Amino acid sequence: MNTQENEVVHFTVPTRDEVSENNQGIFYMMTKNFGKVPNLYATFAYNETALGDYLTLQNRKSTLTAKEREIINLVVSQVNDCKYCVPAHTFISKMHGFSDEQIIEIRRAQISFDTKYDALSKFVKEVAINRGRPSEKVLTTLFNAGYNKANLVDIIMVVGDKIISNYFHNITQIPVDWPEVPSL
Known part of the structure; x- marks a missing residue:
């Protein structure tokens, strides 16, 4: 090129x-x-x-559930304002049973329907915003919610995966082929 x-x-x-x-x-x-x-x-x-x-x-093996991976995908994509990945993972999250209202909460990292998911979303949002430097408070909350060190490794792997695709789309701006979603 x-x-x-x-x-x-x-x-x-x-x-x-x-x-x-x-x-x-x-x-x-x-x-x-x-x-x-x-x-x-x-x-x-x-x-x-x-x-x-x-x-x-x-597609690597993970200690996280499909729903937990979608929470990470949505939160990171929202932080990175990826116009491709937010709609893609909204579509996939619906396939995993999340409602439209729950998906909006996930994207905001303000989950009222599940305290464990809320701890995950807040941790992931801080990791994404602060480039891998979350506060001790959200890290402690994540572990107190039931996550362990193996889960932490998988969380970071999914964050990294999503950063790759978010940045790739943000640079290429190829057409979005997923249904539109409301902006926050």
Whole structure:
């Protein structure tokens, strides 16, 4: 992608025919399993290995539940103002049983319906805002809510995963292919 000085870099979503053979196989599996290749995933395929690497990170074994991972995804995406990931994880969170009202609370990190989830959301928000330097209070609250050191490792892994995708979209600005969500 050569650009002239002062020329704006524009990203498009690569098609199956524009990516490597390895990524074409991943596109095939995603289409087979989900009916589509989400635009952000497709954009990772500009690189030979990044899409597969990212999927490996996302699908690693975890001590956290799917709901807990979605709380982290929503909070970090909201902090980073990711116009792609907030709608994507709103959609996924609904599939995991969260209501529209609960999702708004999660995005604000002010959860009234579950004290353990609330401790998680507040910890994650501080981690994201303070670049990995939460207050002792939210860390203590997280552990008092029932999380342990193994959970802490997994929480940070999910935060890191989400920072990757948030920053990637914030830079590429590829089209959002998820239903719109209300802004906070």
